[in-house]
Amino acid sequence: MDFWFSEMHTHNVKMSIRVEKQLFSGQSDFQRIDVFESAEFGRFLTSDGSVIFSEADEFTYDEMIVHVPMAVHPNVRKVLVIGGGDGGVARELSYYTEIEEIDVVEPDELFVKVCQEFFPDNARGLDDPRVKLHYRDGLRFLRGKHDEYDLIINDSTDPLGHTAGLFTKEFYGSCYKALHDDGIMVYQHGSPFFDEDEDACRAMHRKAYKSFPISRVYQAHIPTCPSGYWLFGFASKKYHPLRDFNAVRWRERGLKTWYYTTNLHMGAFMLPKYVEDLLEEEEHRV
Amino acid sequence: MNLEKQKSAPVYEALERFRRQRVVPFDVPGHKRGRGNPELVKLLGEQCVSLDVNSMKPLDNLCHPVSVIMDAEQLAAEAFGAAHAYFMVGGTTSAVQSMVLTACKYGDKIIMPRNVHRSAINALVLCGAEPVYVDPDVDAHIGIALGMEIADVEQAIREHPEATAVFVNNPTYYGICSDLRSIVKLAHEHGMMVLVDEAHGTHLSFHEGLPVSAMEAGADMAAISMHKSGGSLTQSSLLLLNENVNTRYVEQVINLTQTTSASYLLLSSLDISRRNLALRGRESFEKVRQMAEYAREEINSIGGYYAYGKDLVNGSSIYDFDVTKLSVYTRDIGLTGIEVYDLLRDEYDIQIEFGDFGNILAYISIGDRIQDIERLVGALEDIKRLYSKPVSKLHNAEYITPIVAATPQKAFYSEKELIPIRETPGRICGEFVMCYPPGIPILAPGEMVTDEIVDYILFAKEKGCSMQGPEDGTLERLNVLV
Numbered sequence: 001m002d003f004w005f006s007e008m009h010t011h012n013v014k015m016s017i018r019v020e021k022q023l024f025s026g027q028s029d030f031q032r033i034d035v036f037e038s039a040e041f042g043r044f045l046t047s048d049g050s051v052i053f054s055e056a057d058e059f060t061y062d063e064m065i066v067h068v069p070m071a072v073h074p075n076v077r078k079v080l081v082i083g084g085g086d087g088g089v090a091r092e093l094s095y096y097t098e099i100e101e102i103d104v105v106e107p108d109e110l111f112v113k114v115c116q117e118f119f120p121d122n123a124r125g126l127d128d129p130r131v132k133l134h135y136r137d138g139l140r141f142l143r144g145k146h147d148e149y150d151l152i153i154n155d156s157t158d159p160l161g162h163t164a165g166l167f168t169k170e171f172y173g174s175c176y177k178a179l180h181d182d183g184i185m186v187y188q189h190g191s192p193f194f195d196e197d198e199d200a201c202r203a204m205h206r207k208a209y210k211s212f213p214i215s216r217v218y219q220a221h222i223p224t225c226p227s228g229y230w231l232f233g234f235a236s237k238k239y240h241p242l243r244d245f246n247a248v249r250w251r252e253r254g255l256k257t258w259y260y261t262t263n264l265h266m267g268a269f270m271l272p273k274y275v276e277d278l279l280e281e282e283e284h285r286v
Numbered sequence: 287m288n289l290e291k292q293k294s295a296p297v298y299e300a301l302e303r304f305r306r307q308r309v310v311p312f313d314v315p316g317h318k319r320g321r322g323n324p325e326l327v328k329l330l331g332e333q334c335v336s337l338d339v340n341s342m343k344p345l346d347n348l349c350h351p352v353s354v355i356m357d358a359e360q361l362a363a364e365a366f367g368a369a370h371a372y373f374m375v376g377g378t379t380s381a382v383q384s385m386v387l388t389a390c391k392y393g394d395k396i397i398m399p400r401n402v403h404r405s406a407i408n409a410l411v412l413c414g415a416e417p418v419y420v421d422p423d424v425d426a427h428i429g430i431a432l433g434m435e436i437a438d439v440e441q442a443i444r445e446h447p448e449a450t451a452v453f454v455n456n457p458t459y460y461g462i463c464s465d466l467r468s469i470v471k472l473a474h475e476h477g478m479m480v481l482v483d484e485a486h487g488t489h490l491s492f493h494e495g496l497p498v499s500a501m502e503a504g505a506d507m508a509a510i511s512m513h514k515s516g517g518s519l520t521q522s523s524l525l526l527l528n529e530n531v532n533t534r535y536v537e538q539v540i541n542l543t544q545t546t547s548a549s550y551l552l553l554s555s556l557d558i559s560r561r562n563l564a565l566r567g568r569e570s571f572e573k574v575r576q577m578a579e580y581a582r583e584e585i586n587s588i589g590g591y592y593a594y595g596k597d598l599v600n601g602s603s604i605y606d607f608d609v610t611k612l613s614v615y616t617r618d619i620g621l622t623g624i625e626v627y628d629l630l631r632d633e634y635d636i637q638i639e640f641g642d643f644g645n646i647l648a649y650i651s652i653g654d655r656i657q658d659i660e661r662l663v664g665a666l667e668d669i670k671r672l673y674s675k676p677v678s679k680l681h682n683a684e685y686i687t688p689i690v691a692a693t694p695q696k697a698f699y700s701e702k703e704l705i706p707i708r709e710t711p712g713r714i715c716g717e718f719v720m721c722y723p724p725g726i727p728i729l730a731p732g733e734m735v736t737d738e739i740v741d742y743i744l745f746a747k748e749k750g751c752s753m754q755g756p757e758d759g760t761l762e763r764l765n766v767l768v
Contacts, residue, residue: 030657107657139660143584143667168661169634173668 005036007050009226010194015051017041017224023118028110035118041224043118045086047111051224058088058122063260064220064268065232066092069151069184071250071265072239076150080105080178082138082166083156086115091125095255102131103149105141138166145178152179154187167204172211172235182238189217189231192275197226206282208235216241217279218268220259231275242269287364292564296357297557300345301337301550313340314547339550348373348548349541358557365564366491366510367501368526370533372540373556375548378485379405380540381509381525383412385481387539388507388531389451390415392695397442398453400688400727401431403483404720404755406453407694407730414695417730418446421687423603428594428615429644432603433464436472443476451479454505457487457497459640460647461611462604466503479531480505488516488524489610492567495575497606506531515574515610515651518559522552570652574610577659578650581612584663590619590670612648614666616641620675624749626666629673634665642721643749686742688727689734692767697732702765704758707743710735713766718755721746727755735766 006016017038024035031047038044042055053061066089070076078101081089085106093102104126106112112133116123126133134141138156152175156166167187175185187208192201209215212235222230234241247262271279311318320327320335327335341347346355355373363371374381386409390396394415398406399422410417420438422431434454443449452473457463466482473480482500484490488510490499500508510516510524527536562570582593592615598604616626627641639649648662691714692700702716712735719729721743728743729735743761747753753761 137657137660139657139664140584143588143664168665170661170664170668173671174664177671 005038005044005046007046010196013194013226015224015226017044017051024114026110026114028108030108031111033111033114035114044224045114045119053086053088053122054224055119055121057223058086059257060220060222060259061230062088062092062122063257064218065089065153065155065186065188067250067255067257067260068218068232068234068241068265068268069153069186070096071246071262072236072241072244073150073182073184074239074244074246074249077101078149078151079103080149080152082141082152082154083107084153085111086119086122087112087125088122089125089153089155090128090131091122094125094128094130096253099130102128103134103141104131105134105136105138107135107137109135139171139174142171142174142178145174147178147180149179150183152183152185154185156188167200167207169207169211172207175235176211176237179237184234184236184239185212187233187235189233191226191230192278193227193229198278201231202278202282204233205279206285208233209283212236214238214240216269217271217275219271219275220268242266287367287564289565292361292365292561294361295554295557295561296354296361297345297550298554298561300354301339301554304339304344305336311339313342315340334551337550337554341546341548345550348375348553349544349546350537355553358553358560361564362524362556362560363526365560366524366526367499368508369529370527370531370536372525372527372536373548373553374523374525374540374544375521375552376523376544377513377521378483378509378511378523379403379408380544381523382406382483382485383409383543384525384536384540385507385509386410386415386451386453387413387542388536389479389481391450395446395449396451396453397439397446397449397478399431399434399455401458402453402455402727403485404718404727406483407718407727410694411698411731412695414693415450416693417690418442418449419688419690425598425604428592430460430462430613430642431458433458433462433605434469435602436465436468437602439469439472443472443478447476449478451481453481453483454500455483456500457484457490457608457611459486459611460613460645461486461608462598463497463606463608465602465605466498466500466505470504474504479507482508484508484526485511486514486611487608488512488514488563489567489571489574490608492563493571493575496571496610497608501526501528504528507536512556512559514649515571516559516563517652519552519555522556522559524556571610574650574652574654577654577656578610578612580656581648581650581659581663584659585614585666588663588667588670590674591616591666592618610650612650614646614648615644616646617644618677619670619673620677621669621673622749624751625673626669629669630662630665634661634668636662636665638662642751643746686728686736686739688730689736690732691734692732694731697767701768703768704763704765707740707761707764710764710766711737711740716765716767717757719743719753719761719764720755721751721753735764 003019004016005019020037034046044054081104084104190201214236216234317323346353359371382405392414397418400419470480482505484500490496508526512518513520585593623641623645630636639647715729
């Protein structure tokens with residue numbers, strides 16, 4: 001049987017994964033969710049036809065979005081994860097004993113249910129007693145929050161789909177307000193390679209750069225992302241991702257990782273020239 | 287309304303039948319199902335251009351409907367509780383003008399509120415009727431024009447018993463409704479027709495919790511912007527008639543200015559939208575109502591903004607309020623509505639309907655989702671945090687009573703001269719001056735220019751309103767009658 005899942009990365013580029021079988025398909029108020037079993041990527045989940053994560057490469061993403069800020073901020077007690085309904089980010093956070101509270105805000109109950117059923121290794125992150133799961137809209141949850149969090153992780157991936165509200169100036173503004181004076185926000189920054197994605201990537205940097213005194217971008221290799229190349233944003237009120245990075249302290253924790261290392265932390269902020277250029281262009285437009 | 291009958295869409299079904307027949311076109315349009323214009327096909331899609339066809343026997347003709355268009359219009363009439371409905375392809379402007387041209391001949395008088403849409407005054411230029419303006423009350427706090435008060439209509443009727451019609455905006459852009467039933471009763475007692483510009487009220491006929499619609503209130507004619515809350519394509523509209531209006535005469539009037547090549551894209555969109563409204567309108571507008579109410583609560587809880595609703599109702603100038611409208615007074619955070627409008631677009635990628643001196647209006651419709659409402663509320667909160675200023679005493683959008691010195695038609699066709707605006711007080715204006723949004727005339731052809739009006743125009747211009755109408759777009763000079 002020749003059964004393939006395909007996702008258009010641009011009008012002219014298609015990524016296809018051979019599928020063993022489809023495990024789930026369902027429609028929520030927010031998105032269509034499908035789960036497939038594949039030989040190459042193991043199980044993977046899609047939202048409205050776009051891959052959100054796969055068993056084979058989800059570690060990259062969850063580690064990079066958690067360990068980078070955690071190795072910089074010296075004292076994280078309270079964390080807000082927006083859109084982390086699969087539990088992967090909460091799982092990585094749960095390895096840090098000094099964290100006292102983790103609020104996970106996910107609007108889509110079906111998404112959580114599907115992840116619990118098909119991705120138990122991610123979803124176990126939500127079982128940690130410090131995690132409080134809120135089925136709310138991210139922007140709505142942030143409204144009225146003031147000076148509450150040390151770290152906010154925006155785990156939403158799609159600046160064009162139903163989570164578009166989490167890639168906006170009002171979102172960055174709300175996060176700024178909800179963070180303590182030394183707070184950090186990290187977020188999905190998309191992929192800069194294809195022309196179609198470049199504008200969204202530029203706009204994100206422009207908005208974050210305007211909203212936070214420190215705004216840097218770092219990278220990772222994630223095979224199921226468009227062009228396999230993915231960026232993250234690091235926006236911060238006080239700590240610089242490299243100057244305030246404490247590698248020794250992080251290594252002493254003895255956490256087991258598959259992607260993140262303290263050397264990679266430094267390297268992830270060293271960007272290709274074309275990416276540096278497009279980010280700088282946006283900074284000058286401010 | 288017979289729901290079983292409402293499930294059909296005669297124009298749409300005729301187009302489907304026509305498509306399957308694969309008729310070879312040796313008629314207009316010349317793009318021939320798009321083959322002659324591949325770039326257009328790429329932009330609009332094959333399906334869309336293939337529906338752009340000419341009037342012909344199986345598809346009826348809008349100029350004189352006898353089959354599918356007639357059936358579709360009949361269904362629309364039933365859905366809206368009217369005796370007759372006309373599909374309009376020249377926007378609600380054409381529906382408004384058809385109403386005025388039906389009710390007024392040269393030299394007739396028509397009673398209308400000053401805050402009419404320019405299309406109504408343009409109709410007076412066409413037919414030579416004379417406007418009798420009823421001053422709308424202006425809310426002292428939020429600075430918007432309100433509805434028509436019965437006492438004012440009564441007075442206008444007493445002073446001008448020969449007037450042939452009363453024209454009402456209902457609801458206004460902001461959602462303000464007049465006491466339509468009483469206006470109809472009063473006008474009919476004096477043998478006058480009631481014409482309702484219901485451009486912002488397509489939905490009123492489909493939800494019992496909303497203000498009364500023109501047809502239900504017994505008005506004679508109503509212009510309905512199906513493309514606003516009804517979901518049809520831009521430029522498509524409906525003209526509704528109650529009993530006792532001469533349909534033959536209305537048809538003649540419509541055909542004076544209507545195209546003889548009506549677009550089937552527009553006609554089919556009217557047909558399908560009418561079906562949607564009839565079958566699912568109640569449910570959709572319930573959702574819209576809830577979203578608007580939710581947004582109002584959330585915006586009011588930010589503090590500094592005033593999202594108004596039913597609380598404004600006062601039994602006269604605000605007889606009722608259309609709760610699907612989301613208007614917000616912004617001046618208490620020190621920003622004009624125009625400034626908030628610009629910030630939303632430039633900084634937050636949110637396009638709202640308009641901003642005036644004191645208010646913004648966000649249009650909520652069946653196409654909205656709750657997450658978009660959260661964005662709007664989030665953006666307003668962020669604007670307050672980042673851009674709010676000390677509250678200053680700003681110029682309010684005050685209503686200035688016009689002095690009609692000549693009919694719009696006479697002024698429009700008179701010889702005029704262009705002179706510096708500061709020198710125009712005391713002269714008769716020869717053109718429109720409108721502040722967009724919301725498009726209510728500050729000056730119409732035939733009106734006396736005063737110092738107060740000139741001050742207002744210059745202030746609105748400085749505040750960034752788009753000033754439209756005058757020949758000199760910079761508004762340094764104005765056309766006045768010689």
